[in-house]
Amino acid sequence: MASVLIIGSGAREFIFAQTFSQTVDEIFIAPGNDGMRAAGFETVNLTDIADLIDFAKEKDIDLTLVGAENLLMQGIVDQFEAEGLNIFGPTQAAAQLEGSKSFSKDILERYQIPTASATTVDSLTPAIDVLKAHPYPVVVKLDGLALGKGVSIYENQAEALEAVRAIYEQEPTATLVIEEFMEGPEFSIFSFVGKNQVLHTPTAQDHKRLLDQDKGPNTGGMGAYSPVRWLDDAIVQQAINTLVQPVLDAMQVEGHPFQGILYTGVMLTPAGPKVIEYNVRFGDPEAQVVLPQLKSDLFKTLQDLLAGVPTEMSWQTEDVYLGVTLAAPGYPIQPEHGTVVPTNLGTDIALDYAGVKNISGQLVSHGGRVATAVLHRPTMALAQKDLYQALDAEKTHLVYRHDIGYQAVEAEQLEGE
Structure with a gap:
C-alpha cells in the first residue's frame, strides 16, 4: 500500500493530493487546511522539519513532496535524505x-543564459547611483524569499528612489537586484527533474496583478490557464534549450545538481525567450490548471525520477484548463x-481550497487566496463564459x-478571422 506525505497548505497542495489520490492509497497533508479535510483528505498539524521526519518514519511514508518554498530553503530535502527518506525536491544549495535572486542572477550571467541585464546592490548609496x-x-527585486511578491516595477526615477530609500530605512544591508524592464507576453515552463532525465509539463500562463487588465498590486497569482496554445512549439522548445537545460547544466557544474520541480518564468521578448525568474517548486495557481491534465501515474513517475529509472508523463491535448483565484476582500x-x-459551483467546476477555515460546518476565508475554481473546455472563450457565469451567479x-x-x-479570435 503506497503512502505519500504532501507538505503545504494551499490550493497547489490540494491539487497534488487530488492527483495522487488516483493511484495512491494513503495520503497525508501537513499542515493542510479545512477545505482538504472537507474533501476527505487526512491532514496532520505539523510544520517543523524534525517533526515531519518523525512522522514520515512512523507512518513508513514512501514519498514526500514539498509544495511550498520556505521549507526547501531551510534544507528539508537534505535532512530527509540524511535519514534515508524518499523526498522529491531540491537540496538547500539548489533551492x-x-x-x-542575486545567486540566480549570477548563475544566469556567468553561464550566458538570456535574461534582463541587472546590477546587484547591498546598500543605499550604490542603489541611488544605479x-x-x-x-x-x-x-527592483528584493533578494531572498518573497512568496511571489518581492518584485516591483517603477515607472520613474522619483518613484523608484522613494521606494528604495524606504527599503533601506527598514533594512540598511538589504540586497536588491535592479534590472532592465523587459516587455512581451509571459509563460511558464514546469520541469520534473530527476536523475539524468527531465520531463516537461504543458505550458501555462498566470496572472499576477490583482485587478482586471493587469492593474493593481502584485499578488501570489490571481489565476492561470494551460496549455498556452498561441505559443509555437518551436518557441517552447527554444526556451527549453536556451533557458531550462542550461541552468540545470550550470547547477551540475556548480556542484549543486538540481532535482525536483523547476519553474522557469519566461518572457517572449523581441530578441527571443528570456528568463524572468526561476522557482524551485510548482507555481500556484499554475499547478491547479496543469496537474488535472496528467493522464499517467504521478506517484510512479516521481519514484522513477528519484531512482533514475527511464519514465515519461502523458497529458491530455483536447481542452484548455482555466483557473480563477478567489481571494478574501482586502487581499x-x-x-x-x-x-x-x-x-x-457545479459538477464540472473543481474547487481547490487554500486559506479557509471551517466554522460551524461552513468554510470561510482565513487567509489571502482562499480557493481556485477550475474548469476545462475545448476553447478558452467557452471556458471563460461558463466559469464566470457560475462565479457571477454565486454573488x-x-x-x-x-x-x-x-x-x-x-x-x-485572431485564428477565427
Whole structure:
C-alpha cells in the first residue's frame, strides 16, 4: 500500500493530493487546511522539519513532496535524505535558485543564459547611483524569499528612489537586484527533474496583478490557464534549450545538481525567450490548471525520477484548463477573515481550497487566496463564459478577476478571422 506525505497548505497542495489520490492509497497533508479535510483528505498539524521526519518514519511514508518554498530553503530535502527518506525536491544549495535572486542572477550571467541585464546592490548609496543612471521603467527585486511578491516595477526615477530609500530605512544591508524592464507576453515552463532525465509539463500562463487588465498590486497569482496554445512549439522548445537545460547544466557544474520541480518564468521578448525568474517548486495557481491534465501515474513517475529509472508523463491535448483565484476582500494588503467560501459551483467546476477555515460546518476565508475554481473546455472563450457565469451567479463577496485567459481568447479570435 503506497503512502505519500504532501507538505503545504494551499490550493497547489490540494491539487497534488487530488492527483495522487488516483493511484495512491494513503495520503497525508501537513499542515493542510479545512477545505482538504472537507474533501476527505487526512491532514496532520505539523510544520517543523524534525517533526515531519518523525512522522514520515512512523507512518513508513514512501514519498514526500514539498509544495511550498520556505521549507526547501531551510534544507528539508537534505535532512530527509540524511535519514534515508524518499523526498522529491531540491537540496538547500539548489533551492538558492529561488531563495536568492542575486545567486540566480549570477548563475544566469556567468553561464550566458538570456535574461534582463541587472546590477546587484547591498546598500543605499550604490542603489541611488544605479537608479539615477537607469532607463525607466525599472524592475527592483528584493533578494531572498518573497512568496511571489518581492518584485516591483517603477515607472520613474522619483518613484523608484522613494521606494528604495524606504527599503533601506527598514533594512540598511538589504540586497536588491535592479534590472532592465523587459516587455512581451509571459509563460511558464514546469520541469520534473530527476536523475539524468527531465520531463516537461504543458505550458501555462498566470496572472499576477490583482485587478482586471493587469492593474493593481502584485499578488501570489490571481489565476492561470494551460496549455498556452498561441505559443509555437518551436518557441517552447527554444526556451527549453536556451533557458531550462542550461541552468540545470550550470547547477551540475556548480556542484549543486538540481532535482525536483523547476519553474522557469519566461518572457517572449523581441530578441527571443528570456528568463524572468526561476522557482524551485510548482507555481500556484499554475499547478491547479496543469496537474488535472496528467493522464499517467504521478506517484510512479516521481519514484522513477528519484531512482533514475527511464519514465515519461502523458497529458491530455483536447481542452484548455482555466483557473480563477478567489481571494478574501482586502487581499493582498489586509485580507478579511470570515467571508463565506463557495463549496459547489457545479459538477464540472473543481474547487481547490487554500486559506479557509471551517466554522460551524461552513468554510470561510482565513487567509489571502482562499480557493481556485477550475474548469476545462475545448476553447478558452467557452471556458471563460461558463466559469464566470457560475462565479457571477454565486454573488460571492470574495474577490476575483474577470479576465483570466484574455490573451488566449484574443488568440482564438485572431485564428477565427
